[in-house]
Amino acid sequence: MKKLFITTVIGPISPGIIKSLAEVTRSFAGEWLTSKVIKVDGHFSAMMKVAIAPEAEAELKAKFESEFTALRFFFDDVVTAAETVSTALHLTLDCGDRAGLTRDIVDVLSNLDLVIEHMEFNRVHVSTIGQTVFSSTLNLAIPEGISTESVVELLEGVSEDARVSIL
Known part of the structure; x- marks a missing residue:
């Protein structure tokens, strides 16, 4: 049986670095x-x-750190989440930017105990309207008992001009 672990690596981009890893x-193996x-x-x-034979795990981790000295590595065991019934929700949120918006x-997502599977935020200055626009893409797992409509309503409440679109 193979051992599973998560490797997180951070550092400067160099040609072919992902391929080399x-x-x-x-x-x-x-x-x-x-x-x-x-x-x-x-x-x-x-x-x-990463899935690997248990006897090769330590050697692989050591090789990563010795061969890629410009990178920082973090290793964690895979944690299996308890099986819960959930609904996938993919949405975008757009509004004018302001301090504390993210x-x-x-906070809204955390207070609902949602699982955030993917979250991306972008800010772009739009000169024609003279302000910075905030746009985010979210992929969420909504637990049983929480409605999609309530999630959308709470997210739209973070700003007067917030618009949430379900993808």
């Missing part, structure tokens, strides 16, 4: 079951769910 993983990569201003962050959105 994958090749090292494969050299230990490991595989990435899932991965997410984010790139921002010459840096990247990646999370990979915090208020996260």
Whole structure:
């Protein structure tokens, strides 16, 4: 039976870095079951769910750290979540930007005990209207007993001009 763990890696982008990380993983007969990569201003962050023979785990982790010295690695065991009935909700939220807006959105989601599967926020200055516009994309798992309508209503309450669209 293979051991599962999460590897998080952060550092400067270099050509072929993701491919090199994958090749090292494969050299230990490991595989990435899932991965997410984010790139921002010459840096990247990646999370990979790794499956590997238990006896090769420590050696793979050590190889990552010794071969990729410009990167920072974090390792965590996979935590299996309790099975709960939930509904997937994919939505966008758009409004004028203001201080504390992101915090208020996260507070709404946290207070409802929603599972945030993906969350992306962007701010763009729109010169034709003379203000910064806030736009976010959210993928949520809504637990049984919480309606989609109540989530939308609470999110629209974070700003007077907030518009929520279900995708």
